[in-house]
Structures are given as C-alpha cells and as structure tokens.
Amino acid sequence: MPQTPDRDAVRFLVASTHCEVAGLQDLIAAGRLVVGVRGLVHCLQRERGASNLFLGSAGRCYGEQLGAYQADAAQAETRLREELAGWLSPPQVPRDCSRLFARIAMLLQGLTELPHLRAQVHAGAGGVDATMSSFNELIRGLLGVVFEAADSAADPQISRALVAMFNFMQGKELAGQERAIGAAGFSRGEFDERLQQSLLHRIDGQERCFQTFTEFCDSESLALWQHTLTAAHSTAVERLRRIACTQTKPRSPGIELAEIWFTQTTSRIDAMKEVEDGLEAYLLGLCQSRIATVTAEQASAEDRIAELARSELAHDTPFAVVLGQSEAPPDADVQAPRRSVMDLVQRQSRRLQAMEDELQAARQALNERKVIERAKALLMKHRDLSEDQAHRLLRQTAMNQNRRLVEVAEATVAMADVLGS
C-alpha cells in the first residue's frame, strides 16, 4: 500500500534525532566534568598520603612536599570549579540532573573544610585517623559525581567507558587509601590487627574494581593496565604488603620502610594515573565520534526526508515546509524512487532499541554497586558498624553461604525492615 508521509510523523522523527544529539552533548559535558574531578582526586590522594606520613612521623617526613601537594590540589580545585561554572549557566535547564547537582552541591560544601583540615595537619593536630577520614570523605564525594555521570549516561558505549572509568578510579582510590594506611603503619613502625584488616579490605576491594574495569574498558587501556602489572613497583608493593600484613612490628627501621612504601605505592599509583589518562582520552574521543555518527544519521534522515518532499510535490501540502525549506526545486523528479517514512522511523526505532539493550549490560554493573552500597549503609546504621566492618560482614556471609556478594547485599536490602532496632 503506497504511503503518504505524515508531516507530524516526520517532525517527530527529526525531533527524535535532535534529542539524541542533545543527550550526547550532555554526555560530553559530563565527560569534561569527569576530567576535572579526576584531576582533583589525584591531587587529594597524594596530599592525603603525604599528610598521613607527616602526622605519623610527627613532622619529620614530607613537610616540604606537603606544601607543594597542597598547592597542586588547590589548583585542581580551581580548575574543577571553573568547569562546574559552565553547568550553572547553560542555554537551558538540563533534565535528570537533580541527583548529579545535589552531589555536586554536597561536594563543593565539603571542600570548604579543606583549609581547616590543612591547618590542623600543619599544626600536627587532628590525628592520622581523623585526617584520613576527612580526605576519604572528600574523595568519596568526588567519585560519587563520576558514578552519577556513569549512571545517567544514555549511550551504551559511553556508559561502558564511564563504568570502566568509575571502577578504575575507585580502584585507584582504594590503592591511595592503602598507601595512606601503610604510610601510617610503617612510619609508626607498627601494624595492629585493625590496621592489617583495613589494608586487606583495600587490597580485596581493588581487585574487584579492576576486575570490573577490565570487563568494560577498551582494548588499549586494558593492554596498558596489564603492562603495569608486570612493573617493578608491583613486585615491591607485594613484598611490603606481606611485611605489613604478617609482622606486627616490622624488623627494619620504620621510617626507612615508610619512605620505600610511599615511593613504591606512589609509582604504582602514578602508573594507574597513566592508564586513567588513556581511558580519559578514549572516553573523550568516543563522545566526539558518537556525536559525529548521530549528527550524520540525522543529516541523512533529513536528506531522505527532503527527497521524499520532492517526490511528494503533487500533494496539497508542500512537504518541504516541514523542514523549513522555502520551496521544493521545480524540476524535481516526481518518479524518483522514494523510501517510505515508515522505513526511516523503523530504522531509528531499531537503532534506539539496540542501544537500550546494550545499555542494560553496563547498567547492571552500576546497579550491583548501588545494592552493595545500600546494604553497607543499612548495616552501618542498624548494627552500628564501620564501613569496613559492614563490608567484611557482607563478604563473610557471602563466603559462608557460597553466594555472590551482590546476592547477599540484595537479601540484606530486602530484609531492611527486620534490621531495625
């Protein structure tokens, strides 16, 4: 049956591709935001490690570097704030950003505590644990912004890249916490059981994060990551981990081991930063190439619609008006083979459906993390546990019941009502 193109059908088809492009442009903005967040996270991780070393050694180590690290972090904060300023004066209010914006607000308010925190460190006050917690909280807020960006990405490839990025950053953060915990222990010359458990928890967490990263990253980032696993610092860190986790009081002089630990874990984290740089370049390239593809798709749809318009000259309503074209060429070939609007629409629908299907796989990884975080939060609240203890409880239960961590977390969330006091 020959079909008359419906003007509004065509308009909605064009609007559908416009929405897609607008969504991708939001994603590119999110990609740039991730770049800024990542820069500040890296600086704060270094400042945290140096602060711990400075406090743990009662001011004997890293006093000079600490100042330089603090200045770097302040610069990174300025850059992030500049990037964020662009989000406050957009040409239009973006949708679905309420959670992202609330996270950013919380993060920015949290950052106001940094000067006070730094003053305490310089005064040798506040204690290693409290200082570390404050830094951890800030970095957790920064990672939350990346998580939210990954969670709201509506493009499967970009979503996969953001899932890889988030997990890698989370893994690197756990490596940073490990460095800080180790720095505190080695500089004090002592690891008690609590500190050892903390270290083991970070080592275990890193492995899970990097595993998810390898499942979602591009092949180049994967190759780069596998290369760093064979570097000299990897071996050195493994040796020091063994010392920290098995000897309560390391035999060698504490200060010396502390410096080796800090140097080697820093090399390891710097290598991670290079992997992250590659991942970031891939992510930004992907955003550009996706937007180019969809724009081309849009142009091709508009071309074919224009072609339809020319072959529809006999119709009473000039079809070209739909596209904002003043008039159709008078010599148009009325017999030109035309493709139906239905074909175009079905093609667009199939493409969107295929993207939706792919997207589900990437979302799965994020949903599992959400459930685990939620279960931990419930346990922390109702059983009055620390985050480490809550995580250990979940992991232990999973091992005992021979179930996946996420299954135990799901059961915990489902049981939330009976957890109450």
Add this chain to the structure above:
Amino acid sequence: MPQTPDRDAVRFLVASTHCEVAGLQDLIAAGRLVVGVRGLVHCLQRERGASNLFLGSAGRCYGEQLGAYQADAAQAETRLREELAGWLSPPQVPRDCSRLFARIAMLLQGLTELPHLRAQVHAGAGGVDATMSSFNELIRGLLGVVFEAADSAADPQISRALVAMFNFMQGKELAGQERAIGAAGFSRGEFDERLQQSLLHRIDGQERCFQTFTEFCDSESLALWQHTLTAAHSTAVERLRRIACTQTKPRSPGIELAEIWFTQTTSRIDAMKEVEDGLEAYLLGLCQSRIATVTAEQASAEDRIAELARSELAHDTPFAVVLGQSEAPPDADVQAPRRSVMDLVQRQSRRLQAMEDELQAARQALNERKVIERAKALLMKHRDLSEDQAHRLLRQTAMNQNRRLVEVAEATVAMADVLGS
C-alpha cells in the same frame, strides 16, 4: 566546625530542585499525552469490534453504528494530534525523548493507513483477520507510547500510577481483542480451535495485566475495579466465554449470540473505561500535587538560603547575590540560628535517594514486560511463530519447568545466539 556556605554549592542545590521541577513538568506533559492516547485507543477498540461484526455478518450488522464510531475515532485522533503539536514547539528540546518521539513518529505514520482500512471495511474487503491485525497494530503503537512514558517517569508515585495505567490499558486492549474475536466467531456461528486458542490467550493475558494493575494502582481505582467484577455483564461474559471455548458450533442462532456478546463485552469494556477515567484523574491530580510539593520544597530551600545569607553579612562576598537578591536587609539579625548548607544538601540528597529506591520497584514491573516482549520477538523471528504461538511456547515452558514466565523469557533472551538458524 562552623561552616562557611559555599556559593556554588548553594547554586547547585537550587539547580537540583529546579531540575526536579522541570522533570515533573515533563511528566505532566506526558500525563496529558496519555489522556489523548487513551481516548483514541478507546474509539479504535470500538471501531475494530464493530468492523469485525460488520465484516463477519457480511454487512448485515452494525453498518450504521460503524459510521458513528469511525467519526468518533477521527475526532479523538484530531485531539491527540493537537496535544502532540505542543511537543513539537517546546521552549526547549527535552532530553531522553528520542525513544518516545520515534514511537510517536511510527504511530502517526501508521495512522495514515486508517482511511484506506476504513474504505476496505465498507467495501466488505480485506477479511476479518487482516482488518483486526491492522487495528491491533495501531493500538499496539498507541500503547507503546504509554509504555514509553511510564518507562521514562523519574518520580516513583507517578511512575507507579503510569505502570498501573499502562497495565490496565493493556488489559482493556486484550478485552477489546477478545470482544472482536468473539464477535467474528459468534457472527460466523462457529469457533474453530485456532479462534478458541486466541480467545484463551486474551483471557489469560487480561488476568496478568489486571493483576499488575492491582499491585500498582491507588485504593480508589482498586475499589472501583473490584466493584465492576461483580457487575451483571461480568457473569454474562463468563457464560458466553464458556460457550465460545467449549462448543465449536454454538447451538443458539449465531447472529443473536453475536449481538448479546457484543453488548455484554461492550458493557464490560465501558466499565473498564470508567476505572481508567478514575485512574487518569488520580494520575493528573498526582502530577499537580507532586509539582506543588517540590515547588514548596524549592521555596523553603531558597528561604533558608536567604536566612543564611542574612546571617552571613560579615562575609566579604554578599551571599544574597547568589539568589539574585539586590541586597540583604540592613537590620538582619546576625545571631539568628542558622542551618548549615550541608544540612540542606543532605536533606535533598536523601530525598532523591529515597525516590530512586522507590522507583526501582515500579521499574521492575516494566522491565519484566520488556524481557517478555523481547523473548517473544526473538521466537517470532527465529522460529517463525505468530505472537500467540510465541507466547504460548513461553507459557508452556514456564509451566513445564515450574518457573516464572519472566525467568523463561530471560533465559530465552540470554540464549538468543543459539536460536539463530
């Protein structure tokens, strides 16, 4: 530690509530769209039933009503198109509407076939099955728009109401298909096994849809629905269902039973429309009340921020500038108890998190439907089955294996690669 409010943190907090309001406004537009869609669905269902009766009786029945029904449907189509026109000239490009717009484009293009279809019915051509399929396809496209609206709703209460609405509309559509199939069978005076299977499939489908509806609807709609289940037409329809499904050639004269069938099923569907009306009123009221709540929340946040601003007069940057207030009152009480920005942000975050958690439950019902539809589509393509056959195969497998339908569907989708020829 006393906190200095961070200007950008406050800006992002305000932006977060603005996004929420904008998102709710989109939802209200979606709610109005559902109203228009629902009106056209109802008219097309009636026209389909009358067309089948007209064709099945070789033009002896319902010739007059058919014209009136067609005119009603045409009016409903005009109203829907007017509603849709508003979506094409919005103040800004909405995000995340690419799938919805593609579905609307497909629907509108599909509607261009209606005049041809009607001409065929009047000419007594096209056949009952083909005519019914064409109407089914159009109504499926309309329901797809409602599904998409429900799927993209980011507010848990509205999402629940839309899930209830979609399932009720889907159940009512299956009731409409049942009416049309029964009308064809009774007016021919014969039900073969294929027709009986078709009827049973629709009866079974209705039960699942109305079950989901009762899980997600408001209490008033539920009471109204339960009331219709005890009405006289319910008993009459059950009796006629039994005749259709157990006797190949009904003993009573076909034409007479056909008219009774059509009258009783129409009473039943009209009662369903009343439940739908209630559901629609609830949905629209909910949209209005949610937007009022969030706007109040926003105003309260801005008030408290203004209060903060007054107590922050000592600071170098006038805080009121953030809110676009020209200047703070000179007699502000600097000692006024102030609530920290962090409290405000945490409150907003907790609220958004709680909403996200609730939302998951509503989404679950939609995701299950997506998986089942996807599994059916795969079976139809790879095994060359009709939709009915694909559904029966899934259901039979679920019964044989004592598993839920959705589990079998998930396994089918996961096995998609091995289904290929």
